[in-house]
Amino acid sequence: MFEKALRGGIKYWSAVLVLALVILVGFIFYLNQLHEGLAVTGMSRDVSWGFYIAQFTFFVGVAASAVTVVLPYYLHDYKVFSRITILGEFLAISSVIVCLTFIFVDMGMPFRLFNVFLHPAPSSPMFWDTVVLSGYLILNLLIGWVTLGAERKKTAPPSWIRPFIYLSIPWAISIHTVTAFIYAGLPGRHLWLSAIIAARFLASAFASGPALLVLFCLFMERYTGFKPGRGPVKALLVIVTYAFSANIFFILLELFTTFYSGIPAATHPLVYLFMGLHGFKELVPVMWVSVVLAIISLILLLVPSFRERTFFSIFAAVGVILSIWIDKGFGFVPAGFIPNPMNRITEYSPTMTELTISAGVFAIGLLILLVLYKIAISVREEV
């Protein structure tokens, strides 16, 4: 099937080329980081995780969100998703690779990464995260390839793949739960020390992932020979609406407990994020962008006459993705370190090097996605 990725038009190849260039530039900057150390990033003794780990967190969510198409299709035989399930699975594959790459570039000693398997530490959520992420990658590669191969031969997928598909459903939940546990079990990091983190992560994942799929479906509808049709988009938007509402609800629960109890240490990071703390307010504007986007998108999603119009659904999907990305991929990680254990504030913003390397990692993900989607679309066009 892979040969399909090697036959494409000028647009396809120029996209490949552009992405390859971005990867190359990112790689050159990464070599510099490797040489100089992580001092080239904006991270510090106080804010020791930044943009990389935040992206990792966001993309674990995107990876897990494949379940929003896999579950209705395979468990409920929801036929509307029959043709886009593969898009969800392939999105999961590229997202997991993005996650693993972000972990790699964040390591101080990347070439020792295999120590995680050489000296396994079951007490560490990070150990489990590498286990579940690798497992999830393998599962989706297997399922995606086998089901698409079957489709190509115009046969039903072999029955032995079924158990793997069923397994992939709880497995998807597990990757984001374990990712949440990385944060939610740390004494003294009050923004993270909350039982709702895993639930919030899953809700935001099940909103942002399908929102991405909506954009991909609309793109394919317009520019490729594969027409998913309005059905899947409509169904995906309903999922986005429910999940996004749940996400906002969970955030409000968090705000209630934190501010009604009024425990100062617990309120500090949230005050820092939305109002600024002791004059430090670098993240405040961007957090309010997230809030405003969330409100507008939610209205567009909730009102059927908006949701059913392509223009508004694009706006809502982009709004949901951006809003959640700011929350999870920008604010949540650094703010967990603010203030530091000594009640002092060191702010964080990513450096150009950090952003360039991250762009390279995004490009790796996009390139893999492009190639996989190209294969999927070519098979569809053929059938």
Place this chain on the structure above:
Amino acid sequence: MSLNRKDFLKKAFKTGLLLFGGSSLFEVVAAGELVKQKGPEAARSIQWAMLVDIPRCLEAGECVDCIAACDRTHNVPHIANKKHEIKWIWKEKYENSFPEQTYEYIREDIGKGEVMMLCNHCGDPPCVRVCPTHATWRRKDGIVMMDMHRCIGCRYCMAACPYGSRSFNWSDPRKFIPEKAINPGYPTRTKGVVEKCSFCNERIDIGLIPACVEACREKALVFGDINDPGSNVRKLLQKRFAIRRKPSLGTEPHVYYMI
């Protein structure tokens, strides 16, 4: 010499036994100086602890003897950029060290004074719990150790430590230690690994007390086995009232601050 597989395994097993037995024997003998030869069973129940006498330390004013001794002994670099600092033992304002045990009208000398911060060598250390490679672990005598050769630099331990006791080498630390100042008896570190106070395990193992304790002329730092009822630290704790940082987190810190 040829070795078949069976012989190799046998030899490897024996060597392993020797190494394993040898290392524990070493610990017992070496720690002996400090625990007055109480046999291997006693060695297993040692829990090293430090007492910081806040008023006495404050009397010394600007004194940084303990910090200087530690930095010299362990090749701790002095990095001007605050964001990249490496700190094993350092001064911090009381109100920042004990944010939950301060108030507006607190006694000025203590409340506005500075106290010594270092790794608490917790009885239940969150850093050890989260480390994905066992690069940080708790020794039988309670010292929370770092293996800088195994550390992958993920910095999870820094997120987990509720005391801010851990530092990451954001760049090559050797650039920041003048060549003349390097102590050849202790390894310098590389970029990309986490480090922290080790309670001077290398000194304890040969019967010495930690370098900071030794350097303190005011005797404001006291070190001993808190599991031993007859130890200096236990006796002092009966005489003086002491507090610990963030006790509510259940980490069981082993640095005590005498008021």
